Amino acid sequence: MKTLTSLAVTAWLTLTAPHSLADEPPRSGQLVFDRAVELVIGHYHDTSALERFGAVVKQEIAVAPIRADTPRIRVNEAIDRVLASLGASHTGRFQPDTIAYFELADIFRFAIRNDLRRLFPPDGEVSYPGIGMIVQPANGALFVSDVYDGSPAARAGMLVGDEVLSVDGAPYHEIASFRDKIGRSVDMRIRRSAGAQPVTIKIAVERLRPLRTFEKAIEDSVTVSERNGKRIGYVRLWTLSAPDGLDIVARELADGRLKDADGLVVDLRGRWGGGPSDAAELLVGDTPTFRLIQRDGEATLANMRWRRPVIAIIDEGARSGLELFAYALKTNGIPLVGARTAGALLAGRAYLLPDDSLLEVAVSDAVIGDDVRLEGRGVEPDIPVAFSLPYAAGRDPQRDAALEQMGRILTGG
Structure with missing residues (x-):
């Protein structure tokens, strides 16, 4: 969710003036649908796209009239279609039964600050019941696509590529499968290889705070391996949106486990972007490492x-601020x-819809230098390495290739 300077994070600071259309789309009378349309018309960054957007809105209303009593599934489909017509990143609707909803709510917490205590009582801290993994559909099944480092799923031994069959005997759902089970364990039935007999893994359910979960995942991803007498460090930037994420990496490089690598x-194969536009200067900047030393000798890292x-490792998970990185x-x-x-480099802002779903709208274009746009294009790898998700059993050919290439660089091979 993950942004010109911080794409997914600071875009909520961009308050664009509302636009008007000569022929504004009609109102349907369905509050959620009408509010989503209104927000796009008022804030979407490219006014030239609004005429086409309005035509799609009219078509949706005409094909099967949307009214106040229209079934939710029809309203959801209509909203998804009108948003998709824009063909833009950082534009979509997220429902409270998805992990993305909670992660983006935490990332965009300032934009929805007036509703946080109501949405996440009693203290307004965004959290959800979960185990720290993401699944995605492929070939008619569900496969684990991400396991957050240090999460309950990681500790239980879940692997990327595992086919998820059920949770406590019921179909898997990102949030519903774990609701009211915090502090307990669930039985997740999986298949690790095609045609294999299913196995059951017991996983503890925790209350996960999204940005803190990402910070822990970044910290717990750090490893150092040795190849031909050379020490190779590794760290995964799951997002640049976590407040302490880059600082964690900087400390590990300056004084921690990566110091002697x-x-x-x-690894930039993340979940969301965000972060400052100069984040990559941690690795390629010209300024020197800088510390502040107090009279008692205690040093504070100011710049690394x-x-x-x-x-770096990239794939479609490198989006927004990570893509700029x-x-x-x-x-x-x-x-x-x-x-x-991903080719997803616009600036998004989040809005709450009347049903408390989250609408993200691309409110600004993003240009690198004078005329470079990554939206819809992305960044190509220098060393292409394919990755097949189903039944990967934790194998990671992209990471293996990166470690191998680093080994060659360090040994002059």
Whole structure:
């Protein structure tokens, strides 16, 4: 969710003036649908697209009239179609029965600050019951696509590529499968290889706070491996939206587990973007590492710059601020391994709809330099490596290729 400077995070600061259409789409009388249309017309960054958008809205209303009593599934489908007609990133609707809803609510917490205590009582802290993994459909089944480092799913041994069959004997649902089960364990039935007998894994359910979960995942992703006498560090940037995410990496590079690494593999295959536009300067900037030292000798890291070899891993999970990070690395000669990034580089802002679903609207275009746009294009890897999700059993050819390439760089091979 993940943004010109912080794409998914600071875009809520962009308050665009409402636009008007000569022939404004008619109102349907359905509050959620009409409000979604109104917000797009009032805030979408490209006014030239609004005439086409309005035509799609009219078509949706005409084909099967939308009224106050229209079934929710029909309203949902209509909203999805009119938003899809814009063909833009950072534009979509997110329902409270999805992990993305909670993660984006935390990322855009300032934009919805007046509703946080109502939505997430009693303290307004965004959280959800979960185990720290993401699934996606493929070939008519559900497969684990991400396991957050340090999460209950990771501790239980869930692997990317596992086919998810059921949770406590019922079909898997991102939120509903774990609701009212915090502090307990669930039995997740999975299949690890095609045609294999299912196995059951017991996983603890926790109350997950999205941005804190990402910070923990970044911290717990750090590893150091040795190849031919050289130490290769690895860290995964799940998002740049977590307040302490980059600081965690900087501390690990300056004084932590990555301090003595000869080379670094930074994994940009994240969930959401966000973050500052100059985030990549941590690895390619010209300013020196800088510390503030108090009279008692205690030092505070103020600025960190890594000066040793770097390789980055990218795929469609590198979007928004992470995509800008990848572009900055590539233009500085850092090799990129994996697959093309998402091509999702607009600035989004979040709005609550009357049913408390979350609407993200692309409120600003994003241009790098004078005329470079990554929206719809993405960043291509220097070393393409394919990845097949179903039954991967935790194998990661993109990471393996990055480590192998770093080994060659460090040994001159």
